[in-house]
Amino acid sequence: MHYMLMLNETAEEFARRTDPGETGAYWGGWNAFIGAMAQAGVIVKGDGLQGPTLATTVRIKDGKRHVQDGPFADTKEQLGGYFVIDVPDLDAALDWAAKAPCALTGSVEVRPVLPPMA
Amino acid sequence: MGTPSAAEVAERAARLSYGRLLAILAAGTRDLPLAEEALAVAFARALEVWPRQGVPANPEGWLLTVARNGLSNLYRHDRTRAAATEELILRAEERADRAVQADERLSLMFVCAHPAIDPAARTPLMLQAVLGLDAARIATAFLVPAATMGQRLVRAKARIRELRLRFALPEAEDLPDRLADMLEAIYGAFGADWDGSQALGLPEEAIHLARVLLALIPEEPEVKGLLALMLYIHARRAARDGAVFVPLSEQDATLWDRDQVIEAEELLTLASRAGRFGRFQCEAAIQSVHVQRAITGKLNLEALETLHGLLTQFHPTVGGQVAHAAVRRLQGEPQEALAMLDQLPDAVRIGYQPALVLRAHCLRDLGRTEAPEAARAAILATQDDRVAAYLVQEFGRPLRK
Structure with missing residues (x-):
């Protein structure tokens, strides 16, 4: 079954990506996590995302396009990346989610992917 | 008296085997509502067929076969389910074949108390799936409207199926936490108040659940602790539930159910041999101190004080803190x-x-x-x-x- 791991990170974590003193540890943690999933052969697809400062949100209201700079909601944690993994059950998906570096500082939301339309 | 009627055998099978059969049926498909439906159909068939043809030699096996066939029919009729379900049915049948040896109830109980299930739904789910209680009865016991309880159960079962929760024992490293959740859910069914009085709940059913669990994992001291705790409290109902309120320290100990107290004391002793103390053993030990008063004529306040102090470490709650303060007084x-x-x-x-x-x-x-x-x-x-x-x-x- 396919589950999406939505990797939510805090502002501090996003900052570590480019902080010269932190960047090595930051990416090292993610590479280890992604490497372990790749080795287990569970990754269907996945990407890291640029931080929320580069987000643009679009809504159509009364037929007019409203474009807003920034994420759709100003929350303490923002989506920093995602993976779709293929594992037998939710318990296995939660085990992977718990290994994500951002599970320690932010959160990981796990959701089943809708099966293809019949 | 004579031989029991077909209806009596069916009723007995329903009481003793419900959870076991449901666990087997649901383990392959993880679809509790469908398994419940198939099992209900099988019991209805039994009531219809057994009086005419006689009770089969292995009533449980008969029920399982009929329910299994019903399950595959139900699946075939449900067009929204993809071809993958065929494989699930196959798996259900494989499991059913080794059903009589392997008891799937433990997996079912762990699913009911899964961390991905709303804590408020865990206890009702377990009462329904393992003991076959209906939503209305559970709702009455917990002063919740029947519709609310029904909805809670439906939602929880949908999560089990749609999210694909694992029907298996947790990994060793997760076991302590998962077991704690399960014990909490069983104790929730008991409906005890902070001071061991009981207003709500289904105490006999909770004790039954703990006995099932103890038979499945006899080595866990906290399971024994939980069963002991509930037996101590249940033993006092005659002394407690009269027209007039009598606090524990003034209850007539001769009214306590002796057999239950003895069983509780034995369980607690056995549990302590494992050398792993925990919340429920601690709470049971507190009850044991109260029971000792019946023998010594005096409440051992020093022991109580120590145990309440320990309890606030294992399981800090407001009720526990007030009880601790009451001992100090x-x-x-x-x-x-x-x-x-x-x-x-x-x-x-x-x-x-x-x-x-x-x-x-x-x-x-x-x-x-x-x-x-x-x-x-x-x-x-x-x-x-x-x-x-x-x-x-x-x-x-x-x-x-």
Whole structure:
């Protein structure tokens, strides 16, 4: 079954990506996590995302396009990346989610992917 | 008497095997509602067929076969389910073949108390899936509208199926946490209050669940601790549930159910041999101290104080803190008990009935002028009429302002 791991990170974590003193540890943690999933052969697809400062949100209201700079909601944690993994059950998906570096500082939301339309 | 009728055999099979059969049927498909439906159909078939053809040699096996066939039919009729379900049915059948040896109930119980399930749904789910209780009965026991309870159960079962929760024992590293959740869910069915009194719940069913669990994992000391705790409390119902409220320290110990107390004491002793103390063993040990009073004629306050201190480490709760403070008062330290009450959050100090009663007792012990006002607050906060009557007798009728 396919589950999406939505990797939510805090502002501090996003900052570590480019902080010269932190960047090595930051990416090292993610590479280890992604490497372990790749080795287990569970990754269907996945990407890291640029931080929320580069987000643009679009809504159509009364037929007019409203474009807003920034994420759709100003929350303490923002989506920093995602993976779709293929594992037998939710318990296995939660085990992977718990290994994500951002599970320690932010959160990981796990959701089943809708099966293809019949 | 004669041989039991077909209806009696079917009823007995329903009572003893429901959870086992449901666990087998649901393990392959993880679809509890469908498995329940198939099992209900099988029981209905039994009531129809057994009186005519006689009770089969292996009633459980018969029910399982009929339910399994029903399950595949139900699946075939449900067009929204993809071809993958065929494989699931196959798996269900494989499991059913080794069903009689392998007991799937433990997996089912772990699914019911899964962390991905709303804690409020875990207890009802377990009562329904393992013991076959209907939603209305569970709702009545917990003072929840039947529709609300039904909805809660439907939602939880949908999560089990749609999210694909694992029907298997947890990994060793997760076991302690998962077991703690399961024990909590079983204790939830018991419906005990902080002081071991019981207003709600299904105590016999909770004890039954704990017995099932103990048979499945006999080596876990906390399971024994939980069963012991519930037996101690249940043993006192005759002394407790009369027309007049009698506090534990004044109950007539001869009214306690001796067999249950003996079983509880044995369980607690066995549990202690594992050398792994925990919350439920601690709570059971507290009950055991109260039971000792029946033999020694005196409450061992020192032991109680130690155990309540330990309990606040294992399982810190407001009820536990108030109970700990109450022991300090009985030890002749009302000042200390008051200080402990003052540490509690405001909402608890003002609104929690046991805390108000203890405060009134302490202030009276100390001869403080606020004592009558505290007693009045305690009586006004008391919901149970029997307890209110007892407090009025103890403190005098509160003066109306």
